Amino acid sequence: MTVLRLFRRTPSAELPALSEVLNSLGDAVLVFNSDLQISYVNACWKTLTGYTSKEAINTCFSDYIHPEELQNWIDISRKVSRGDDSQFLWFRLIRKDSEVRWCEIRLQPLRSGDPFPLTATLCDITPQVREDEISKASHRSLSGLVNRIPGMLYRGRNDTRWTMEYVSEGCLDITGYSRDLLLNQTQLSIGGLIHPDDADRVWETVQHALQQHRCFELYYQILHADGHYRRVYEKGQGIYSSTGAVLGVEGIILKISPPSE
Amino acid sequence: MAVSLPLWRRSFPRLFREQPVKQKEVVCAPALTQLVVDLACSEDIRLSLEQALNRLQSYIGFHLQAQVYLIGIPTPQGNQLLHAATIAPPVGLAGQLRYQLTEHCISDANELRYKLPGTELSVHALQLRFDEQSPAGWMVLCFKDSLPDSEQINRVSGPVAEALSGGLSSWYRQQSRISAAISSEKAAHAAELHDSMAQILGYMRIKASRLADQCKRTSEPELAAISEDLCHQAQCAYRQTRELIACSRLSIEQGQLVEAISQAISEFEQRSAIVFELDNRVGTQLITEDDSQAIFIIREALNNIVRHAHASHAQVQLLPLSDTSIRIRIEDNGKGICAEQARQDSFGMKIMQERAQRIHASLFILPRPQGGTRVDLVIADAPR
Numbered sequence: 001m002t003v004l005r006l007f008r009r010t011p012s013a014e015l016p017a018l019s020e021v022l023n024s025l026g027d028a029v030l031v032f033n034s035d036l037q038i039s040y041v042n043a044c045w046k047t048l049t050g051y052t053s054k055e056a057i058n059t060c061f062s063d064y065i066h067p068e069e070l071q072n073w074i075d076i077s078r079k080v081s082r083g084d085d086s087q088f089l090w091f092r093l094i095r096k097d098s099e100v101r102w103c104e105i106r107l108q109p110l111r112s113g114d115p116f117p118l119t120a121t122l123c124d125i126t127p128q129v130r131e132d133e134i135s136k137a138s139h140r141s142l143s144g145l146v147n148r149i150p151g152m153l154y155r156g157r158n159d160t161r162w163t164m165e166y167v168s169e170g171c172l173d174i175t176g177y178s179r180d181l182l183l184n185q186t187q188l189s190i191g192g193l194i195h196p197d198d199a200d201r202v203w204e205t206v207q208h209a210l211q212q213h214r215c216f217e218l219y220y221q222i223l224h225a226d227g228h229y230r231r232v233y234e235k236g237q238g239i240y241s242s243t244g245a246v247l248g249v250e251g252i253i254l255k256i257s258p259p260s261e
Numbered sequence: 262m263a264v265s266l267p268l269w270r271r272s273f274p275r276l277f278r279e280q281p282v283k284q285k286e287v288v289c290a291p292a293l294t295q296l297v298v299d300l301a302c303s304e305d306i307r308l309s310l311e312q313a314l315n316r317l318q319s320y321i322g323f324h325l326q327a328q329v330y331l332i333g334i335p336t337p338q339g340n341q342l343l344h345a346a347t348i349a350p351p352v353g354l355a356g357q358l359r360y361q362l363t364e365h366c367i368s369d370a371n372e373l374r375y376k377l378p379g380t381e382l383s384v385h386a387l388q389l390r391f392d393e394q395s396p397a398g399w400m401v402l403c404f405k406d407s408l409p410d411s412e413q414i415n416r417v418s419g420p421v422a423e424a425l426s427g428g429l430s431s432w433y434r435q436q437s438r439i440s441a442a443i444s445s446e447k448a449a450h451a452a453e454l455h456d457s458m459a460q461i462l463g464y465m466r467i468k469a470s471r472l473a474d475q476c477k478r479t480s481e482p483e484l485a486a487i488s489e490d491l492c493h494q495a496q497c498a499y500r501q502t503r504e505l506i507a508c509s510r511l512s513i514e515q516g517q518l519v520e521a522i523s524q525a526i527s528e529f530e531q532r533s534a535i536v537f538e539l540d541n542r543v544g545t546q547l548i549t550e551d552d553s554q555a556i557f558i559i560r561e562a563l564n565n566i567v568r569h570a571h572a573s574h575a576q577v578q579l580l581p582l583s584d585t586s587i588r589i590r591i592e593d594n595g596k597g598i599c600a601e602q603a604r605q606d607s608f609g610m611k612i613m614q615e616r617a618q619r620i621h622a623s624l625f626i627l628p629r630p631q632g633g634t635r636v637d638l639v640i641a642d643a644p645r
Contacts, residue, residue, distance in 0.1 A: 066540070066542065067541075067542050067543075067544065068541060092540070094542075098580075100540055130536070130574075133536045133538070134536055134573070136536075137530065137533075137534050137535060137536045137537075138534050140530060140531065140534075141531075141532075141533060141534035142534075144531045144532060
């Protein structure tokens with residue numbers, strides 16, 4: 001009621017009425033009483049939820065929240081009514097047609113120092129959330145593909161230790177060491193695992209290919225964590241800056257299976 | 262009227278075997294050791310709990326003038342309010358207790374005492390712990406008037422709660438051992454089937470298909486018809502064997518359906534670029550007649566989305582339709598299902614329908630109005 005009284009203030013000649021301003025907004029504006037029931041909604045509420053203002057008044061806002069996010073709503077409303085600053089929450093709003101929309105609500109007290117009434121803005125963020133989900137799914141799918149490849153994809157520095165910046169999970173099968181060990185253990189490097197008889201040839205072949213900006217192909221032996229050498233095939237290329245400087249190398253190492261008997 | 266602990270302990274061996282002394286109308290303490298053993302070795306835990314409650318009610322009713330209930334005990338029939346046959350719970354009590362104790366429970370409280378809103382009843386609830394992972398159950402004592410002090414109640418009911426916890430823990434441990442043994446046996450069968458029968462059938466399927474193709478090119482229609490039939494039968498036998506293998510590999514404990522759905526979604530997410538969304542409006546407590554049939558239908562629907570739908574977005578929705586019925590909707594925004602495709606994949610659809618019938622559910626496979634396919638599984642009797 002207090003809020004409605006606020007809106008009834010006579011607008012000045014130049015400025016439009018406050019309710020007109022609120023109803024023109026692209027976000028929903030809400031006011032909650034001490035029972036967290038809705039006491040005011042602007043026109044955007046209907047667009048967002050499918051419920052009319054009349055249907056919404058005196059209903060609990062929690063009725064519109066997805067059950068899995070209900071506790072978060074209770075938590076932020078408690079925080080705000082205890083005097084914390086403005087709080088926000090991303091949640092799923094259940095529309096009148098039972099469809100779900102992702103929304104961001106920003107909640108604050110109407111007057112500083114008074115726990116109630118609370119005011120809030122409600123913004124539809126479904127497109128952003130969907131876009132984010134698509135991007136995550138695409139990344140997840142690519143990462144799954146890379147890590148399931150029966151070989152080791154890598155990107156590393158062009159040094160004799162072949163220090164790795166990225167290795168795929170296939171490294172475990174090739175070397176017997178996990179990604180974490182190969183990337184973070186300074187004493188462990190791919191260079192150190194190459195058979196001493198092959199190490200010089202590997203280095204020279206790669207440097208020769210890099211000078212000519214060509215791919216390199218290698219066959220050599222690599223020391224597995226089980227103590228045995230395994231024969232591998234590697235195909236890679238340099239990563240160059242626009243001026244032609246070598247920034248690193250990337251490629252794939254595949255295990256050569258012994259011929260079946 | 263309270264019985265002192267030493268006196269009560271001395272009376273253990275007499276439990277249940279002795280008739281109450283009619284002259285004084287004293288109800289002896291129940292045989293708690295027997296109670297633990299009965300529960301631990303139970304073949305029907307719900308029945309055993311109800312029988313135990315019949316005995317406990319007369320004891321607790323006599324000493325504390327309270328009604329005894331159990332809630333949050335995950336029996337195969339779901340999280341129901343259990344009580345002695347001689348009492349009738351007040352209307353709404355089950356819902357209130359479930360809300361307060363199992364859905365919004367303060368996890369570190371072993372004992373809760375409160376007045377039930379809108380009634381004259383007061384509640385003294387004791388937590389029953391089964392193991393570290395499972396949510397706790399509760400033994401609830403319901404008092405009509407004022408609530409006696411905690412010490413007085415616990416003197417009578419504390420050992421009973423301990424015995425219930427002990428018996429139920431043993432029962433759950435035994436059940437999980439049985440489930441593990443069944444799963445391991447199923448996995449062994451699956452491995453054997455995979456290595457023997459499925460390999461041969463797979464080979465036959467390919468050869469039968471080639472034979473059918475070659476026979477079609479000859480000018481002998483009879484031969485073509487026979488080879489076509491052979492090819493079809495080989496396909497069916499192969500699919501049925503794969504189905505058996507998949508079923509044996511899929512192990513789900515009753516009551517873990519929601520968790521299994523989340524896991525299935527994560528699994529399919531890893532293997533495709535489709536955005537999967539889970540819209541669960543029924544909470545975590547959802548039990549069907551046979552959860553393994555339900556999860557199989559859901560996984561088959563997800564499988565079809567990944568393999569055939571050409572979709573970018575898929576949604577699994579768990580929606581309550583009433584207190585006991587739910588709708589599981591799996592839909593995608595893909596190319597949709599056409600009659601021809603449905604026929605080609607009719608084996609998968611048939612299996613889904615059969616599984617739905619086994620759990621007395623209805624399965625609808627329809628086009629989604631906005632494009633794509635919609636699979637609705639409506640389960641009429643799914644206690645939550």
